[in-house]
Amino acid sequence: MANSTETREVPAAGNGTSNSCVPDNATQFNLTSHEQSPDFYIVLPVIYSVICAVGLTGNTAVIYVILKAPKMKTVTNMFILNLAIADDLFTLVLPINIAEHLLHYWPFGEVLCKIILSIDHYNIFSSIYFLTVMSIDRFLVVLSTVRSKRMPHRTYRAARIISCCTWILVTLIVSPFFVFADVYKDDLEIQSCGLNFPKPERFWFKASRIYTLILGFAIPVSTICILYTIMLYKLRHMHLNSNAKALDKAKKKVTVMVFIVLAVCLFCWTPFHLATIVALTTDLPQSSLVIGISYFITSLSYANSCLNPFLYAFLDDSFQKSFRKMLECQAA
Incomplete structure (x- = not known):
């Protein structure tokens, strides 16, 4: 999630920029088209194209297998399906960002x-919120296992309803960005797509950054960390019965999943939100190093959209078997 959306604010007068990929704090991080390094101009489209190709291929494969394979109709896979749809939606519009660049x-x-701005922000919020929903679901499953209780209400239909509610929530969160999105011209008469805030622009700019930081990272990531901490504590202190071996395997799987989910999520998104904090609290001088770091942070957040299929699907044995079976059927 920290995509070009968070970099498209309309700059203050006298600080125009035509490059929406550079984090813009109205008075810093600005880079006009004639100042852009040739290396950035060449390398970035290549990186974005790779992310687009890998993301589209991986997420489309996930969507296809989950929808076609009967054994993949599970609660967890319903959330994975929606996560893949969100990532696929973003990678579909990434070529437009490349064209603008x-x-x-x-x-x-x-x-x-x-x-485009709305879809970019959907990518920021939908991924982390579906990840949070998956964490809550896993927490409830582990809790019921520890207590040896069944979950009659945990059904595929219930997962569909929860997924719809999640999309509605994300839509409400993203709606302000849709309202403020606009096409404008800077001092160089260069037409750009950005967030056109009313006066005082700097106040609205900071408010939008804080809004995204809290709703798009702080709250969901804190929730995930708390859930997994409690979950691991419960598993570590549970008394094993006759099914000790099976429970021990489940414990190890959850531990690995916790590590992968949190590590990759934080690896991809923490730099962006740290950059947001820096942009809100300091005035960094415009330099090639700062611009390079900002491009790297943006690319890293984009890359999350093509990593999710490998994390939530390709590492799953049942998905691999279903995917191979479907390939064999098509080849035959």
Whole structure:
């Protein structure tokens, strides 16, 4: 999640920028098209194209297998399906970001500007929120296992309803960005797509950053950490019965999943949100190093969309078997 959306704020007067990929704090991190390094101009489209290709292939494969394979109709896979849809949606519009980067201006009009900015923000919030839902589901499953209780209400239908509610919640969170999205021209008369805040612009800019930081990272990540901490504590202190070996395997699987989920999530998104804090509290000088770091942070957040399929699906034995079986059927 910290994509070009968080970099598209309309800058204050006298600080125009045509490059939406550079974190913009209205008075810093600005880079006009004629100042852009040739290395950035060439390398970034290649990186974004790789992320787009891998993300589309991986997430589309996840969606296809879950929808087609009968054994994949599980509660967890319903959440994985929605996570893949969110990532696929973002990678589908990534070529437009690439085109804007190469052209140095926004040629696609106001309507598409609002749509692209909204989808970018959907990527920021939907991934982490579905990850939070998956964490809550796993927590409840482990808790019921420890207490030797069944979960009659944990059904595939219930998972679909929860997924719809999650999308509605994310839509409400993203709606302000859709309202403020607009096409504007800077001092160089270069047309760009950004968030056009009312006056005082700096106040609204900071508010949007804090809004994203709290709702898109602090609250969901804190929730995930608390749930997994309690879950591991319960597993570590549970008394094993005759099914000790099976429970011990489950304990190890959960431990590995906790490590992978938290490590990758924090690895991809923490730099972006740390950069947000830096942008809110300091005035960094514009330099090639700062610009390079900002591009790296953006690319890292983009990369999360192509890592999720490997984390939540390709590492799953049942998914691998279903995927191979479907390939064999098509080959036959």
